[in-house]
Amino acid sequence: MNWITKIIKAGEKIKSAIHKRATKEDIANSDWTSCCKGPILKKDLEENLWVCPDCNKHHRIKPKQRFDIMFGPNNYEIFKTPIPKDDPLEWTDSKPYKERLKSARKKTGLDCGMMVVSGKINNINVTAVASDFDFLGASMAAAEGEAFLYGIQHAIENKTPFLCISAGGGMRMMESLISLSQMTRTTIAINELKKNNLPYLVCITDPTAGGITASYAMLGDIHIAEPGALIAFAGARVIQGTVKEELPEGFQKSEYVEKTGFVDLIVERKDLAEKIGTLLSILLKRNSVINSEKNETSEDSQSLTKAAS
Numbered sequence: 001m002n003w004i005t006k007i008i009k010a011g012e013k014i015k016s017a018i019h020k021r022a023t024k025e026d027i028a029n030s031d032w033t034s035c036c037k038g039p040i041l042k043k044d045l046e047e048n049l050w051v052c053p054d055c056n057k058h059h060r061i062k063p064k065q066r067f068d069i070m071f072g073p074n075n076y077e078i079f080k081t082p083i084p085k086d087d088p089l090e091w092t093d094s095k096p097y098k099e100r101l102k103s104a105r106k107k108t109g110l111d112c113g114m115m116v117v118s119g120k121i122n123n124i125n126v127t128a129v130a131s132d133f134d135f136l137g138a139s140m141a142a143a144e145g146e147a148f149l150y151g152i153q154h155a156i157e158n159k160t161p162f163l164c165i166s167a168g169g170g171m172r173m174m175e176s177l178i179s180l181s182q183m184t185r186t187t188i189a190i191n192e193l194k195k196n197n198l199p200y201l202v203c204i205t206d207p208t209a210g211g212i213t214a215s216y217a218m219l220g221d222i223h224i225a226e227p228g229a230l231i232a233f234a235g236a237r238v239i240q241g242t243v244k245e246e247l248p249e250g251f252q253k254s255e256y257v258e259k260t261g262f263v264d265l266i267v268e269r270k271d272l273a274e275k276i277g278t279l280l281s282i283l284l285k286r287n288s289v290i291n292s293e294k295n296e297t298s299e300d301s302q303s304l305t306k307a308a309s
């Protein structure tokens, strides 16, 4: 190889290094991420609760980061929830489902995509669940259903309100009907919570879609959403292809969904804990009034029965 070829080869190497696109893994392992103005230090974003100071984009965060913000750093108890048998349908697409589960667990450090905790907001005991988007897109399958039900049961047994911080693309394809049945199971569980007169708040975060929107994310007493979150059932492209019309600007974003009545209020991440605390205080006072009225009525009916006998 003469000196001219050497120079040309070195130049090609530099060129390809410059043009090589960073992979998702490269970004995950680096100190940097990107937003509207290009690269931004993760540390700076973290100081601002993972909200961009320039465009107010609420970046996706993990359940642990959520709960640290909501209850204070490590100021909550994490529950170990039941994990059903992996891969009940022995599913394989481009990769075996078992392998996908294995890498999701390694990536997130979680056994399933949903984390259940108990903590305090405004001195009120709260049971809460949140999903990790890095765990197979926070999709819902049997293990996540078990986690949700565990949370509801804990709320009922301890008479606490239940807070669901929703995220996820929907029900998990690899568990087919077993995943779909989680829509019914979570709905029945929420009904039990309501029978016990316990508040159910949903905080919708980006993205909440598919069967998650069609079940537990839309059954709250109050629906709060973070700004700019995608809230959808079917995807925008599918809808546009079906209705054959141009969709309005901001379609399926929190602000649009609020106007259509599916979201009650949009709250910035920094204000979430305070707002949820206020709402829970009001709801619990109202519920205690209802409960005492119920007790009075049953006492009245008891004395009436006694008098009649």
Ligand SMILES: [Zn+2]
Binding pocket: 035, 036, 037, 052, 053, 054, 055, 056, 057
């Ligand atoms: Zn930005």
